Amino acid sequence: MTPEQLSDAISHALAEAVSAGEFTVDLPETVRVDRPKSRDHGDWATNVALQLAKKAGMNPREFAQALQSRLLEVDGIAGVEIAGPGFLNITLDAASAxxxxxxxxxxxxxxxxxxxLAGHVVNLEFVSANPTGPLHIGHTRWAALGDSIGRILRAAGADITREYYINDAGNQMNVFAQSVYNRLHGLPVPEGGYPGEYVRELADAVAAERADVRELDEETALPVIRDLAYKAQLADIKETLSDFGVEFDVYFSEAELHDSGAVGAAVERLREQGHVDDEGGAVWLRTTDFGDDKDRVMIRANGEPTYFAADAAYYLSKKDRGFAEKIYLLGADHHGYVNRLKAIAACAGDDPKKNIEILIGQLISVNGAKLSKRAGNIIELRDLIDWLGADALRYSLARFPADSPIAIDPELLQxxxxxxxxxxxxxxxxxxxxxxxxxxxxxxxxxxxxxxxxxxxxxxxxxxxxxxxxxxxxxxxxxxxxxxxxxxxxxxxxxxxxxxxxxxxxxxxxxxxxxxxxxxxxxxxxxxxxxxxxxxxxxxxxxxxx
CATH class of the missing domain: 1.10.730.10 (Isoleucyl-tRNA Synthetase; Domain 1)
Incomplete structure (x- = not known):
């Protein structure tokens, strides 16, 4: 007899007792059974009598006695004892177990x-690293946990879509393109630019794809380099994730949000909801109405949208695509995003307690890990995989709660x-x-x-x-x-x-x-x-x- 079958047997006993007029109570959809802490207390235990007795106007032990006699007649149940205020401790016979x-x-x-979790339609977003460099140790934890959470939710009956949000818009992409351009021409890394050997690899990939790229003037070359280097870096990210056993159903482009007009449309939709103000030439979302510490600018006075406006448009995109539940897995430095994202949900007419969930992961460290030779200033995920193996790394990251810092011991894992x-x-x-x-x-x-x-x-x-x-x-x-x-x-x-x-x-x-x-x-x-x-x-x- 499985726990599910035992739960069904108890539910049937409850229904029989109600039908016989022994008590009147609304029957629960399922009855929970748990393993007792001590095997002396049987194979399984349930507190259903404690849960329902008051509603039935009865003493819990009386209520339990009405179930005890019926359960003893069930094939596979060897014994039923009433413990404490009304717990039912159930012992199965050996054959049934x-x-x-x-x-x-x-x-x-x-x-x-x-x-x-049948009926739950969930968008699970995780990793979402900028496509301007290789994945590093900071992305490792959410890659492992996010993928495992997706697998577990699916095993529990939820309809899961795993999504990677590509931050491929904004000035960072221009700086990225300039970094590759400078490497192509033997120039120093631009101010605030991206160093590392991987930039040379990207430059080589761009040159292989577009043979005349070095002959183009800078203004013409930069958009070409931006596009080709971005594609090469995103391919590297996908390959690394695949080597780590992580696959995504959707790669969602931030740039497409802007190009499609979705950001401007999001501002107007939220205006219609009554939460947008115009002040000082800028457009603001009144997120303080829903617990944020300050209102947020969506459109600057110069007409440029903010990252926050893109976040709002992205949330509305998820809603429009039919995802009633949206789970965001964010890094340790993103605590400030929790209230503002929940406020976006509320401004969009959703329930922040039901329609959005934000999980914050704490930092990890790996004793003895060395900075990447390719990236120069980070510990790459691909190096950790080569060193420790995907299995050891993923298991180590999975066996601790997300909100606890982890220090991984490589010697132990080997x-x-x-x-x-x-x-x-x-x-x-x-x-x-x-x-x-x-x-x-x-x-x-x-x-x-x-x-x-x-x-x-x-x-x-x-x-x-x-x-x-x-x-x-x-x-x-x-x-x-x-x-x-x-x-x-x-x-x-x-x-x-x-x-x-x-x-x-x-x-x-x-x-x-x-x-x-x-x-x-x-x-x-x-x-x-x-x-x-x-x-x-x-x-x-x-x-x-x-």
Whole structure:
């Protein structure tokens, strides 16, 4: 019996009690069941009696007693105890608990996916680095976490679009073009320009694409260089992200917002909403009406739009494209953006508590990391991938909450020991694959299954953890916390290693293959599947050999 099936059984018991007139109460859509902190308190527990008793005008223990008698009649439930003020502690029989192994193997990659966020249409924007240089350590955390959040939300049933906002408008792009132009002509880096060996690489790429670029006068050359260097740098960014296991559904150009007239249109739409003022020749959005610390200029007195105006137009674009929920993942230096973005949502007629969510990630550091030879003044993401590996880097970034600073220890991540978390989890997966191969060599297959044979303490612990996986996904999705999956996988790996040491899958030499071996193979393979599913959510590989 899975947690979902147990939840359904409790819901059915509630409905029966209402139908019998034992109490009157509005039935919940679902009943939550959780693992008790102590196994002495059963396999699962629910506080549904505490939640509903007052509404039914009853004492919680009385309410629980009405459910207890019905639940004891359910196949697969071995015992139901009422604890404290009205908790129901439920114990499953061994066969019922063990059936989960078979379900997991049969469900495969779909096990754990759920519909807890079904109907949610979400635009998830992350990374969004300027296309004027390579991705660096500051972008690394959101690349890993943003991608994992997207995978987890999708596993929880949400309709997710991952979007990268390309800041390809404004003076920074002119400075970028000038930097490449100067490098083409052997001139010094312009004031405020971009240094680094990568600028020479871009200059070479531009020259290869346009052979006569050095012969053009500066005024003619700069737009050409800007376009070609921008495309080359964006291609480099996409390649680096792909090497990191990160793909986007949409790359959205800020320049297109301006070129299409969307920025001016956004100002007028917000004016119609009644939140725009004209003062001192400039156009202002009254964001202070919705909690911002000051009103924001949208159009300067000289007629030039601000970055904030583009932010407003971009938000309206997301709304117009049908995204009821918009999640922004911003860096540690963007705290000031929270109130102003929420104010844009409110000015646009949306609910800032429902339609927009802003997550701020804290800084990371990597001990011993060296500045990039290409960029000169930053630590490049591609160098970190080459040095530590995408798996180790992504897992390390995923296993901590986004709002906590991280100091990564490269020596630890390169160790093949249980002290290295990513090795510990990946090794559990590889070990389970090796166990399956060894079992096959000894003639063990999954032709037989008797869940009642899974009675060892380590088997009970392993099954209990496997049963928790769908709830782990739902929780990680609800709170946007991939670290819940990482920490769960470490706990599951530990339970598997203990089971592996206590219960053999393959028989010893001279022993016959029995249904115990076959059933344990199901449990082994179920663990393999959940480890692989969880690692996939983190964008980390699940090796079959290590």
């Amino acid at each position: 063990g059936q989960l192994a078979q379900k997991i193997v049969e469900s495969g990659a779909e096990y754990g996916t759920n519909d807890s 160790q093949k020991t249980n002290d290295n978390p990513v090795f510990y989890v990946q090794y559990a997966h590889a070990r389970s694959c090796a166990a399956a191969r060894n079992a096959a060599e000894k003639g063990v297959d999954r032709s037989g299954f008797d869940a009642s044979l899974l009675t060892h303490e380590t088997e009970n612990d392993l099954l209990a953890l496997l049963a928790q996986y769908p709830n782990q996904i739902a929780g990680a999705a609800e709170f946007r916390e991939p670290h819940r999956i990482a920490r769960y996988l470490e706990t599951l790996a530990g339970a598997y290693h203990r089971w592996y040491g206590a219960c053999r899958v393959a028989p010893l030499a001279g022993e016959d293959v029995t249904d115990t071996n076959r059933t344990r193979l199901w449990l082994n393979d179920a663990t393999t599947q959940v480890l692989a599913n969880g690692l996939e959510l983190l964008g980390v590989s699940a090796p079959e050999r290590m």
